[in-house]
Amino acid sequence: MEEQKAIDILLVEDNEGDIRLTKEALHESKLRNRLYTVADGEQALDFLRRKGRFSDVIRPDLILLDLNLPKKDGFEVLAEIKDDKELKRIPVVILTTSDAENDILQSYSLHANCFIKKPVGFEQFISVVASIEDFWFSIIKLPEK
Amino acid sequence: MKKRILHVEDNPGDVRLVQEAFKDSKIENEIDVAHDGVQAMDYLWKKGAYLGALRPDLILLDLNLPKKDGREILMEIKRDKNLKSIPIVILSSSNAATDIRSTYDNYANCYVQKPINYDDYVEVINRIEEFWFLIVKMPQ
Numbered sequence: 001m002e003e004q005k006a007i008d009i010l011l012v013e014d015n016e017g018d019i020r021l022t023k024e025a026l027h028e029s030k031l032r033n034r035l036y037t038v039a040d041g042e043q044a045l046d047f048l049r050r051k052g053r054f055s056d057v058i059r060p061d062l063i064l065l066d067l068n069l070p071k072k073d074g075f076e077v078l079a080e081i082k083d084d085k086e087l088k089r090i091p092v093v094i095l096t097t098s099d100a101e102n103d104i105l106q107s108y109s110l111h112a113n114c115f116i117k118k119p120v121g122f123e124q125f126i127s128v129v130a131s132i133e134d135f136w137f138s139i140i141k142l143p144e145k
Numbered sequence: 146m147k148k149r150i151l152h153v154e155d156n157p158g159d160v161r162l163v164q165e166a167f168k169d170s171k172i173e174n175e176i177d178v179a180h181d182g183v184q185a186m187d188y189l190w191k192k193g194a195y196l197g198a199l200r201p202d203l204i205l206l207d208l209n210l211p212k213k214d215g216r217e218i219l220m221e222i223k224r225d226k227n228l229k230s231i232p233i234v235i236l237s238s239s240n241a242a243t244d245i246r247s248t249y250d251n252y253a254n255c256y257v258q259k260p261i262n263y264d265d266y267v268e269v270i271n272r273i274e275e276f277w278f279l280i281v282k283m284p285q
Contacts, residue, residue, distance in 0.1 A: 114281045135276040
């Protein structure tokens with residue numbers, strides 16, 4: 001059995017309620033994890049590129065990315081990540097209230113690793129976050145940092 | 146709605162195992178198999194014997210394949226504007242960090258190492274199927 005390292009997740013989300021729910025879901029997890037939150041698209045890229053006040057942050061193992069974000073929207077953030085040779089291998093899970101066919105197609109075309117619609121109910125939200133975490137950290141092999 | 150999977154795999158044991166795993170699925174599905182990389186691309190581009198082939202919802206892709214290997218296929222699919230939105234799950238026996246890294250760099254949607262034990266392998270296939278078909282939204 002490998003020694004379990006803490007997993008680092010970057011949540012890019014401006015909705016306080018969703019941030020809170022994601023935190024709760026991850027708090028209940030069996031896996032040791034650390035969640036970092038940024039509330040707009042510019043901050044997300046600054047975090048990933050360790051710019052400004054993010055100069056000391058860790059590189060995340062997984063990114064949870066909302067689409068509707070202030071300053072720079074989720075599609076732009078996704079496109080920049082997947083076009084950056086140092087960042088593109090970090091899996092990006094789109095987590096959004098939208099299930100518009102165009103948003104889904106555009107996300108995959110910009111190389112999102114997967115697209116998940118935020119469920120409406122509290123219990124369902126917790127359960128979906130747990131499924132994401134379980135799949136990406138128990139079943140999947142992630143690239144080394 | 147029935148889900149269509151393209152399984153790109155040259156090993157008959159693996160082909161059989163994945164079919165068995167999907168047979169017990171809650172989700173109606175159909176698996177087509179391409180036994181080498183050239184067949185896989187012909188299928189996706191509807192060439193030759195694959196003129197009537199339908200677009201798969203998900204691709205399970207082995208890395209070491211005859212004729213054209215999985216790494217090349219991955220790049221071809223993810224550079225093709227009509228195909229690149231199809232999610233690709235790499236399913237390989239390799240645990241090499243360079244394989245994992247380079248497949249993510251080339252836009253594999255996720256990487257799964259084939260378990261050695263039969264039951265674990267079936268379990269992993271079931272988990273892939275559940276996650277991609279029940280949790281995730283796929284492009285139409």
